[in-house]
Amino acid sequence: MSSTTVAASPRSIAWQRRRRALAQAWGLYRRHVPGMIGLSVLLVVVVMALLAPVISSHSELDVVNTVDHQRWASPAQVPPLGTDDYGRSVWAQFAWGARISLLVGLAATIIAIVIGSVVGIASGFYRGIGSAILERITEWFLVIPFIPLAIVLAAILGPSVRNIIIVIGITSWPSTARLVRAQVLTLKERLYVERSRALGASTRHLMGRHIFPNVSPIILANLTLTVPVAILSETTLAFLGLGDPTRASWGKMLEESFKAGALTRDAWWYYLPPGLGIMAVVLAFTLIGTALEEILDPRLRESRR
Amino acid sequence: MNLRFVTRKVLAALATLAFVICFNFFLFRVVEGDPVANLFRGKNLTLEQRLELRKQFGLDGSQSEQFVRYLEQTVQLNFGRSYTTNRPVMSDIWERAWPTIALVGVSTLLSTVFGVMIGIVAAWRRRSKADYGWTGFTMATYAMPDFWLGMLLLVTFAVTLGWFPVGGITDTGSDATGLAKLVDQAHHMFLPALTLTLAYLGEYALVMRSSLLETMREDYLTLARAKGLRDVVVRNRHAVPNALLPVVTLIAINFGFVLSGAIAVEAIYSWPGLGLLTYDALRGPDLPMLQGLFLVFSAAVIFMNLVADLLYSYLDPRVRTE
Amino acid sequence: MSEPLLSVRDLHVTYGAEGKAGVPAVRGVSFDVAAGETLGLAGESGCGKSTIAGALLKVLPPKTEIRGEILFDGEDVLQMKPGRLRAVRWTEMSIVFQGALHALNPVQRVGNQIGEAIDIHDPRAPTKARVAELLEVVGLPARRGGDYPHQLSGGQRQRVLIALALACSPRLLIADEPTTALDVMVQAQVLRLLEDLQRDLGLAMIFITHDLSTLSYVCKRTAVMYAGRIVEEGEAEEVFASPAHPYTAALAAAFPLIGDHSHRLNPSGLGGDPPDPRAIPSGCPFHPRCSVAVADCPNAAVELWPAGDGRRAACVHVLNGSRP
Numbered sequence: 001m002s003s004t005t006v007a008a009s010p011r012s013i014a015w016q017r018r019r020r021a022l023a024q025a026w027g028l029y030r031r032h033v034p035g036m037i038g039l040s041v042l043l044v045v046v047v048m049a050l051l052a053p054v055i056s057s058h059s060e061l062d063v064v065n066t067v068d069h070q071r072w073a074s075p076a077q078v079p080p081l082g083t084d085d086y087g088r089s090v091w092a093q094f095a096w097g098a099r100i101s102l103l104v105g106l107a108a109t110i111i112a113i114v115i116g117s118v119v120g121i122a123s124g125f126y127r128g129i130g131s132a133i134l135e136r137i138t139e140w141f142l143v144i145p146f147i148p149l150a151i152v153l154a155a156i157l158g159p160s161v162r163n164i165i166i167v168i169g170i171t172s173w174p175s176t177a178r179l180v181r182a183q184v185l186t187l188k189e190r191l192y193v194e195r196s197r198a199l200g201a202s203t204r205h206l207m208g209r210h211i212f213p214n215v216s217p218i219i220l221a222n223l224t225l226t227v228p229v230a231i232l233s234e235t236t237l238a239f240l241g242l243g244d245p246t247r248a249s250w251g252k253m254l255e256e257s258f259k260a261g262a263l264t265r266d267a268w269w270y271y272l273p274p275g276l277g278i279m280a281v282v283l284a285f286t287l288i289g290t291a292l293e294e295i296l297d298p299r300l301r302e303s304r305r
Numbered sequence: 306m307n308l309r310f311v312t313r314k315v316l317a318a319l320a321t322l323a324f325v326i327c328f329n330f331f332l333f334r335v336v337e338g339d340p341v342a343n344l345f346r347g348k349n350l351t352l353e354q355r356l357e358l359r360k361q362f363g364l365d366g367s368q369s370e371q372f373v374r375y376l377e378q379t380v381q382l383n384f385g386r387s388y389t390t391n392r393p394v395m396s397d398i399w400e401r402a403w404p405t406i407a408l409v410g411v412s413t414l415l416s417t418v419f420g421v422m423i424g425i426v427a428a429w430r431r432r433s434k435a436d437y438g439w440t441g442f443t444m445a446t447y448a449m450p451d452f453w454l455g456m457l458l459l460v461t462f463a464v465t466l467g468w469f470p471v472g473g474i475t476d477t478g479s480d481a482t483g484l485a486k487l488v489d490q491a492h493h494m495f496l497p498a499l500t501l502t503l504a505y506l507g508e509y510a511l512v513m514r515s516s517l518l519e520t521m522r523e524d525y526l527t528l529a530r531a532k533g534l535r536d537v538v539v540r541n542r543h544a545v546p547n548a549l550l551p552v553v554t555l556i557a558i559n560f561g562f563v564l565s566g567a568i569a570v571e572a573i574y575s576w577p578g579l580g581l582l583t584y585d586a587l588r589g590p591d592l593p594m595l596q597g598l599f600l601v602f603s604a605a606v607i608f609m610n611l612v613a614d615l616l617y618s619y620l621d622p623r624v625r626t627e
Numbered sequence: 628m629s630e631p632l633l634s635v636r637d638l639h640v641t642y643g644a645e646g647k648a649g650v651p652a653v654r655g656v657s658f659d660v661a662a663g664e665t666l667g668l669a670g671e672s673g674c675g676k677s678t679i680a681g682a683l684l685k686v687l688p689p690k691t692e693i694r695g696e697i698l699f700d701g702e703d704v705l706q707m708k709p710g711r712l713r714a715v716r717w718t719e720m721s722i723v724f725q726g727a728l729h730a731l732n733p734v735q736r737v738g739n740q741i742g743e744a745i746d747i748h749d750p751r752a753p754t755k756a757r758v759a760e761l762l763e764v765v766g767l768p769a770r771r772g773g774d775y776p777h778q779l780s781g782g783q784r785q786r787v788l789i790a791l792a793l794a795c796s797p798r799l800l801i802a803d804e805p806t807t808a809l810d811v812m813v814q815a816q817v818l819r820l821l822e823d824l825q826r827d828l829g830l831a832m833i834f835i836t837h838d839l840s841t842l843s844y845v846c847k848r849t850a851v852m853y854a855g856r857i858v859e860e861g862e863a864e865e866v867f868a869s870p871a872h873p874y875t876a877a878l879a880a881a882f883p884l885i886g887d888h889s890h891r892l893n894p895s896g897l898g899g900d901p902p903d904p905r906a907i908p909s910g911c912p913f914h915p916r917c918s919v920a921v922a923d924c925p926n927a928a929v930e931l932w933p934a935g936d937g938r939r940a941a942c943v944h945v946l947n948g949s950r951p
């Protein structure tokens with residue numbers, strides 16, 4: 001090794017530190033048992049959704065193809081999950097339905113988080129009329145109850161996966177915005193932001209170096225806790241008949257099973273699996289979110305000092 | 306709590322209500338321009354039918370004329386006539402409001418009481434088996450779609466075991482009155498109330514738990530114990546009242562939201578409330594009904610938010626004595 | 628000589644000890660306090676002095692391991708049954724906490740909080756009158772009892788806490804950093820109040836602080852703590868005038884300048900930080916920061932050795948008679 005080593009640039013030091021912090025965070029996460037359980041369950045569901053074409057047949061979803069299949073077959077008669085009132089394979093609906101539930105959950109959450117974060121940061125960081133208006137709008141949207149608004153929007157826009165994603169995204173951003181705004185306001189009061197300003201730091205610098213890195217953990221934790229809400233919302237909307245009629249989803253399975261009288265027929269294989277699937281995914285995200293919250297809250301901040 | 310404070314809050318609530326009223330109008334117009342075309346998608350309409358429908362919708366005249374007419378009507382609580390029943394929307398809403406309020410009221414009460422109790426036990430004995438057990442239970446009930454839970458309860462207790470009726474609010478054809486009628490209604494309300502209670506108690510438990518955990522870190526609890534108070538007294542007299550503050554507002558706010566959140570559950574149990582009304586209105590779609598319901602639901606939330614605000618400022622002496 | 632009022636013998640306190648490694652906050656502390664006597668406990672934050680206060684009344688968090696003896700009037704606090712312990716708390720020993728905002732219950736009026744202490748131990752006492760009396764003793768008008776904590780200033784809250792601590796006429800008062808959060812002027816008032824009360828009521832007092840100037844004002848004797856142990860003890864004035872332990876010397880030599888906020892965070896003016904209780908240096912725990920450390924220090928098993936009349940210090944130099 002040479003005796004004169006070139007000092008690493010500040011940027012590479014920063015990146016090294018970030019990588020180390022990430023590795024540390026992952027190490028902490030790995031030891032968090034509920035968090036790992038949640039992650040594993042989520043992985044199983046994602047794999048199942050991705051492999052849907054492989055593990056089940058898409059044609060089984062179309063009524064046209066199942067005209068001559070046995071109706072209301074139990075899993076004993078038609079493994080693995082029997083058939084519904086049209087003779088369609090319940091297992092195929094379950095596997096393919098996972099895709100929609102996950103897709104809507106994630107996509108809607110991303111929309112909600114992006115809008116919410118932008119609005120939250122803007123209204124927290126800037127003063128003046130603009131930010132006051134943004135704050136007012138956030139408060140107003142928080143007041144409008146979700147389901148009626150979603151119903152109206154879905155009824156007007158028409159049922160399709162894209163529209164459902166938009167509807168849920170539009171109705172979910174306010175709570176993120178409020179959370180982010182509160183965090184930005186606390187951050188603004190921290191001394192180092194003031195000092196940076198006094199040093200003449202530009203807004204871009206403040207945003208990039210101070211605000212954003214300190215808000216991202218909150219946003220990340222909020223993201224994992226918003227996905228369950230989005231998935232449950234999709235389920236409810238689908239149950240109310242506002243889902244995409246051409247695509248199988250877990251919510252749609254519940255809608256159809258209810259309408260077709262699966263309850264009185266005791267066709268448990270039709271309504272039990274989708275509910276359990278939703279529970280599993282929601283629990284998985286909740287556990288992951290709790291693990292992230294615990295990790296990001298006191299510990300990482302200590303080690304970064 | 307001075308008058309100025311109250312007035313300020315009430316005015317803010319009214320402003321929000323005004324916003325919602327305007328928003329309601331534009332929601333049905335601006336989003337995609339021609340509601341008639343949207344809602345009667347796929348049905349062939351003659352020009353005459355179109356014009357007639359537009360008139361019925363109040364879509365004739367310019368936008369601003371429509372808007373003014375809408376405002377006038379709204380202030381008089383005239384939301385038009387339902388497409389399915391042709392009765393004034395408001396009378397349908399009025400009729401169906403009480404079953405929902407009763408159902409949601411009872412459920413909120415029960416889920417609050419039990420949720421708070423569970424939260425207290427879980428926090429006070431944190432990291433014990435009791436804590437993990439209760440937290441796991443509440444996480445599980447929170448993760449379930451509330452109407453799916455309703456389906457399970459319905460199948461188990463009504464269809465299979467026959468302990469409870471399968472739906473509705475009274476036994477059809479029965480003309481019981483007075484106490485017998487109330488008992489019958491309560492019997493019908495049991496399962497839907499149980500469903501909603503279980504669905505919402507998780508949130509209260511979790512919030513109470515984390516609120517109490519935060520309170521437990523405060524110095525004044527150590528002081529209370531040092532004074533010679535018994536552990537239970539420290540908990541109930543010092544920790545819980547402080548920890549309850551955020552929960553109280555949550556209750557009030559939730560009540561507003563649950564009013565509209567019980568739609569799916571009411572559908573499952575055929576409970577003749579606003580939820581079922583909404584569910585049926587979606588079939589049409591019964592546009593005036595939906596519009597009226599949207600306004601009513603939003604107004605309920607605004608009102609309960611105001612109640613929550615005032616309640617909190619009354620209960621927390623730090624806010625009260627400003 | 629009569630028995631001391633309080634006698635602490637070989638006290639060990641370990642936080643979070645659940646079979647796994649706990650955090651040793653106090654590692655073998657012994658001291659006596661006679662009736663009516665004042666003892667100061669000095670040291671930086673983290674040295675274990677506040678833990679001792681909690682241990683004396685046994686109000687430390689659950690899952691904290693306490694070993695040793697705490698003899699109050701001959702009775703071991705650590706062996707008391709819960710009922711007896713609750714009866715002894717506040718009536719024999721009480722604590723004056725730092726008057727931060729959340730030392731008092733935010734949603735209860737301060738008069739009621741004082742009254743509660745009285746009612747617990749003597750349900751038939753004329754509570755309202757007593758509360759008014761106590762408030763006046765600490766220099767507050769009686770009507771302040773109807774206020775909420777957030778309506779009082781820092782100094783007023785501290786006085787309320789003192790009144791509260793006196794509510795059941797204890798024999799020993801433990802004051803844990805009672806003036807740290809206050810401005811200098813208010814500090815002086817509160818110190819004077821404590822001094823007067825101690826004298827008039829014949830209270831024994833343990834005064835815990837990092838601020839040496841206030842300590843020598845109020846206390847006759849003092850013990851200096853470092854890393855969970857006592858490193859020097861003796862008459863307060865003498866200890867600070869001619870310290871026997873290098874750490875005490877550093878503490879005493881660091882004159883705080885007016886407006887120097889850093890003094891509070893680093894009262895000794897020494898480089899480095901006090902050791903993490905989970906990683907205490909071997910031998911004499913002070914040796915990494917000590918200016919007169921010798922080769923032997925990391926290995927020496929230091930104890931409190933006599934260093935003059937009524938004085939002891941845990942330094943090898945004292946043992947060797949080679950005091951600086």
